[in-house]
Amino acid sequence: AQKITQTQPGMFVQEKEAVTLDCTYDTSDQSYGLFWYKQPSSGEMIFLIYQGSYDEQNATEGRYSLNFQKARKSANLVISASQLGDSAMYFCAMREGGRTGRRALTFGSGTRLQVQP
Amino acid sequence: DTAVSQTPKYLVTQMGNDKSIKCEQNLGHDTMYWYKQDSKKFLKIMFSYNNKELIINETVPNRFSPKSPDKAHLNLHINSLELGDSAVYFCASSQETLRTPREETQYFGPGTRLLVL
Numbered sequence: 362a363q364k365i366t367q368t369q370p371g372m373f374v375q376e377k378e379a380v381t382l383d384c385t386y387d388t389s390d391q392s393y394g395l396f397w398y399k400q401p402s403s404g405e406m407i408f409l410i411y412q413g414s415y416d417e418q419n420a421t422e423g424r425y426s427l428n429f430q431k432a433r434k435s436a437n438l439v440i441s442a443s444q445l446g447d448s449a450m451y452f453c454a455m456r457e458g459g460r461t462g463r464r465a466l467t468f469g470s471g472t473r474l475q476v477q478p
Numbered sequence: 479d480t481a482v483s484q485t486p487k488y489l490v491t492q493m494g495n496d497k498s499i500k501c502e503q504n505l506g507h508d509t510m511y512w513y514k515q516d517s518k519k520f521l522k523i524m525f526s527y528n529n530k531e532l533i534i535n536e537t538v539p540n541r542f543s544p545k546s547p548d549k550a551h552l553n554l555h556i557n558s559l560e561l562g563d564s565a566v567y568f569c570a571s572s573q574e575t576l577r578t579p580r581e582e583t584q585y586f587g588p589g590t591r592l593l594v595l
Contacts, residue, residue, distance in 0.1 A: 394582065400519075406568060406586035450519060456582065464574060465511055465523035465534055466584055 364388065365455055367469035374443045374476055381428070382438040382472045384453030390414075394456040395436040396466065397427065401449040409451075412436055443476045450474075481505050484569050484587040491559055492595055499554045499590045501569030509533075509574045510552040511584065512544060515566040524567075527552055528574065559594045566591050 366385045374380040386395065397409040412420045412427045420427040428437040440447055450473050454466040482503045491497055503510065511534075512524040525544045526534040532544065541557045552569060569587040 396583065398586075404566065404591070405588045406570075408583055408585060411583055452521065454521075456584075464509075464572075464582065465526050466513075466521075466570075467523075468521040471519050 363469075364467045365453055365469035367453055367472050369472045370470070371473045371475070374440075374474065376445060376476055376478050377442055379439060379441045380443055380474065382440070382451050382453075382474065384436045384438065384469060386434050386436060386453075386455050388434075388455065388457050390458045392458040395427070395429070396454045396456065397425070397436075397438045398452045398454060399447075399449045400452065400471075401446075406452075410438065440474075445476050445478060448474060448476045482569060482571055482585050482587040484567075484590050486590060487588060488591050488593075490593045490595065493559055493561060495559050496555070496557045497559060497592070498556070499567055499569075499592075501552045501554070501587055503550055503569075503571040503585075503587075505571055505573070505585065507571040507573045507585075508549060509572050510546065510549075511570040511572075512552065512554050513568040513570060513586075515568060515589070517565070521568070525552075525554075556592075559592075561594050564592055564594045 393414045395412045399407045410422045426439045453469040509528045511526045527546045530546045566589045570584040572584040
């Protein structure tokens with residue numbers, strides 16, 4: 362079974378509107394972390410936002426917020442006021458518990474977001 | 479003052495050759511990783527090192543050999559390159575002996591685009 366599922370291969374959004382990118386995860390660990398990364402066409406991986414499994418509040422970083430619903434095992438990324446520069450591939454990733462050095466990220470398949478003027 | 483750097487950025491080579499990719503981080507992190515991103519953009523962990531000790535060695539052909547001369551460097555050597563090795567290879571680092579999970583965020587290098595002809 363896939364540990365991270367991103368069901369939207371591609372999304373379009375109008376500039377200045379908000380968009381939600383979906384992510385569901387599967388783990389039996391109690392302690393885990395959820396991350397979103399952005400990969401623009403230039404190829405680098407840019408860290409956007411983190412949510413810990415024990416965090417009671419949804420994470421926010423500027424225009425990015427994470428809609429964390431633990432019971433549903435979902436961690437959707439919300440981008441408010443989309444900008445043309447937000448056009449990129451977005452990856453959801455999970456870090457499960459485990460001993461030091463074993464906490465590599467498991468990635469979803471990504472969602473390609475295109476912001477239209 | 480780049481946090482995680484990789485060299486080279488592009489690598490074009492013939493089948494059967496041996497090549498190395500270098501990675502350096504100046505974040506003082508104790509754990510470093512190699513990920514492979516295939517042509518469909520899927521990212522998967524290959525190796526992780528913690529304090530110069532190999533911790534994760536996923537199902538990777540033994541033609542791939544990581545080497546960590548010190549905590550700040552993790553190099554990837556590939557012998558007898560094959561067409562299927564063409565991919566983008568990302569180095570990442572994180573600090574796993576920490577006070578808060580947030581600080582375990584993995585920061586990625588710019589990637590090395592390997593093309594085997």
